[in-house]
Amino acid sequence: MAFGSVALIIECLTENPSRTAKFTRNVLAKHQAHVTPVAFLFQRKGAVRVAIQEGDDFDARLERLVDTALNAEAEDFEQDEPDEGSMEVEFICQPNALAKLTSAVTAPGVCEELVSNEYIYSPTDKVEPPSDEEAKETLARLLDELEEQTDTLRVWTNLDS
Structure with missing residues (x-):
């Protein structure tokens, strides 16, 4: 302390x-x-950070990503400001849902890049x-x-x- x-x-x-x-x-x-x-x-949580590229259908892809994550037991999410043509989004979940959430958001057509997935102290x-x-x-x-x-x-x- x-x-x-x-x-x-x-x-x-x-x-x-x-x-x-x-x-x-x-x-x-x-x-x-x-x-x-x-x-x-602190609480032990799971965190999955992904990147999506900006483009014509960016809003629709972001909405699909968030819906997919929420259906895969994500509790909350936070998105960064777009930087150099891409945006990172971090999803928070219970520790036992980390693998499920990671699989869901990295499925083909959902996001372009997995930045990290880890257990955190929130x-x-x-x-x-x-x-x-x-x-x-x-x-x-x-x-x-x-x-x-x-x-x-x-x-x-x-x-x-």
């Missing part, structure tokens, strides 16, 4: 858990954060980033240092970004 009620889940993969735990605790202490249970602040309540510049910098340095560690796979936060 970092200052300002910023919860962190640090996913690691290591052959030496003692070394990784010690390093992580040292980094947290150095940046005024501490180890405490925060799993209750915050139940998001917190605003610190307004103080020094706190923002400290938090950014903390996240950077944690992510630089070779054993760290990913750092999840409950920040509203």
Whole structure:
């Protein structure tokens, strides 16, 4: 837990858990954060991100993609702003529906490209980033240092970004 009620889940993969735990605790202490249970602040979800190309029938293809995903147990979706002729759409689902959702949205004629499919930690309540510049910098340095560690796979936060 970092200052300002910023919860962190640090996913690691290591052959030496003692070394990784010690390093992580040292980094947290150095940046005024501490180890405490925060799993209750997150939900495990599935996320599928796909890309669709812009074109003449873009709106119809986007509607077909969203309908297909919702029928395959997607709970929510978010689309990015179009960039360089394509748009990415991310669908969120329960963990047990990830394979079904991935298969449905990657079927021929539904989307052009699967960008990613993974299990994520979704915050139940998001917190605003610190307004103080020094706190923002400290938090950014903390996240950077944690992510630089070779054993760290990913750092999840409950920040509203």
